[in-house]
């Protein structure tokens with residue numbers, strides 16, 4: 032957890048600026064006085080922008096449906112949105128703005144675990160409940176009793192992909208290529224390694240890159256020299272696509288495997304076939320959706336935006352439903368009351384299935400493995416916890 036953890040100086044600075052904002056901004060500058068405001072912080076620009084856009088669309092669809100049905104506790108639901116630009120100090124200040132300038136009584140976000148760690152610390156400090164739709168690193172909800180998630184966690188996801196590599200693809204030699212400094216990537220790499228070794232496989236080498244890198248030939252040279260059958264690449268879509276292209280150029284003919292961080296239309300929208308036949312795990316696939324809410328969501332999303340939703344959109348929709356259901360059960364928009372009710376979330380009927388939060392404030396859910404085709408990633412199989 033190297034990035035995402037603001038150093039003391041930055042933390043003090045943020046605390047100071049939050050106090051200043053609170054003193055000047057509340058409650059007079061709160062913009063939507065007659066509404067109940069939730070804040071969404073997400074990367075709407077930068078190299079994780081696909082994450083934020085999908086999440087925002089999922090949250091907006093939920094809010095629109097809730098408002099069409101009469102709102103929450105007799106008030107309209109307002110979603111205030113702040114761009115994190117994929118940066119952890121931006122994420123922290125985005126959350127401060129949402130709480131102190133917008134008057135958000137609950138926070139939705141972030142996608143990337145390192146950013147949820149930064150924003151979650153702020154929520155925990157001000158005791159504002161936060162629901163991350165999609166951050167899978169265990170440390171996120173371990174921040175404290177104000178931080179929840181509606182997705183599975185990486186020890187499970189790593190186990191799913193390790194067993195798939197071993198039992199379905201029959202691999203015994205796999206290399207890991209992870210993003211140094213990403214809580215998500217480092218944690219998922221460790222989970223995969225532990226599980227793949229446990230089922231009798233060998234990790235032939237473990238290499239690392241940094242966010243924003245565009246050339247990987249040195250590490251790929253080391254990886255290909257080991258002649259692995261597969262490369263597990265637990266990073267985000269931008270780098271994963273570049274890595275795959277470069278590895279194919281260097282002659283790699285094995286399979287790539289990844290986790291939910293690959294989830295983006297950009298992964299498959301290029302005209303080359305670098306990842307065709309490769310696999311990654313996610314929490315939801317619209318073409319595997321069977322339950323009532325899942326189908327309703329997939330159809331409503333397609334109708335509103337003109338394209339099929341991915342896991343991020345579905346999880347963001349569900350995070351909104353979970354927060355609103357907690358407000359309704361509490362009969363109050365007081366953050367502490369919402370927090371207490373969120374902890375009681377059981378069998379919430381969401382787009383990604385029935386959601387129950389355990390004592391760690393995590394959802395226990397199935398994973399879906401997707402296979403990459405020419406211009407899309409399609410449902411391959413479901414793995415239950």
Ligand code: PHE
Nearest residue numbers: 143144165166167215291294
């Ligand atoms: N699980 C990733 C993380 O924790 C975020 C992510 C989830 C990205 C789902 C894409 C899809 O950083």
